[in-house]
Amino acid sequence: DSGVTQTPKHLITATGQRVTLRCSPRSGDLSVYWYQQSLDQGLQFLIQYYNGEERAKGNILERFSAQQFPDLHSELNLSSLELGDSALYFCASSAGTGNVEPQHFGDGTRLSIL
Amino acid sequence: LAKTTQPISMDSYEGQEVNITCSHNNIATNDYITWYQQFPSQGPRFIIQGYKTKVTNEVASLFIPADRKSSTLSLPRVSLSDTAVYYCLSSYSSASKIIFGSGTRLSIRP
Numbered sequence: 001d002s003g004v005t006q007t008p009k010h011l012i013t014a015t016g017q018r019v020t021l022r023c024s025p026r027s028g029d030l031s032v033y034w035y036q037q038s039l040d041q042g043l044q045f046l047i048q049y050y051n052g053e054e055r056a057k058g059n060i061l062e063r064f065s066a067q068q069f070p071d072l073h074s075e076l077n078l079s080s081l082e083l084g085d086s087a088l089y090f091c092a093s094s095a096g097t098g099n100v101e102p103q104h105f106g107d108g109t110r111l112s113i114l
Numbered sequence: 115l116a117k118t119t120q121p122i123s124m125d126s127y128e129g130q131e132v133n134i135t136c137s138h139n140n141i142a143t144n145d146y147i148t149w150y151q152q153f154p155s156q157g158p159r160f161i162i163q164g165y166k167t168k169v170t171n172e173v174a175s176l177f178i179p180a181d182r183k184s185s186t187l188s189l190p191r192v193s194l195s196d197t198a199v200y201y202c203l204s205s206y207s208s209a210s211k212i213i214f215g216s217g218t219r220l221s222i223r224p
Contacts, residue, residue, distance in 0.1 A: 002157065002159070004157070035214075042214050042215060042216050042217065043158070043201070043214035044214075045212045045213075045214075058212070088155075090158075092158075100146045100163070102148065102160035102163060103158075104160065105157025105158050105159065106157050107155070107156050107157050108155070108156075108157055110155075
């Protein structure tokens, strides 16, 4: 058990809809990272938050947004969903900003767009 | 962005030692080398991390030559439960430069 909790585990919705994925980091960790894993593209880094502030940005679409709350949990919002957004979305956490620290991953949210 | 290159797949047998080599020609001075393991429908799990020479923990060893342009993950006496995808990462100096790549799909046979 990594200590990182993601909800929901599965989400099925339709094109054009909006969903929110939630992540609770490991106790004591201040950084949260979001990744997208599609079948044919591997793990893609989306965005990192550290103690409530955006820290680094990867290949995150404008239709996607995220935030980290004072209690350090994070939410990833996906809007105007398209079929291609179907993927596993992982959240990871680490202790600080130093990106040499190992990341601890949750078991992901599987998003299916019909 | 720095990129790593690893074999797409490897096969081995229970009880054998498995070595997976990763190439990271453009590694930066401040970058570390990190390996993760991922089982189907689970998040990646940290295995080992190093900067140079050799690092060993309870599950694996990591060998890094002096030029740091490659690294080798060594799994001693593998079992069926080691069947997974293994990712090598460098470019750790900034999260925005994290590239997982396609990983190495390791299959262990009885």
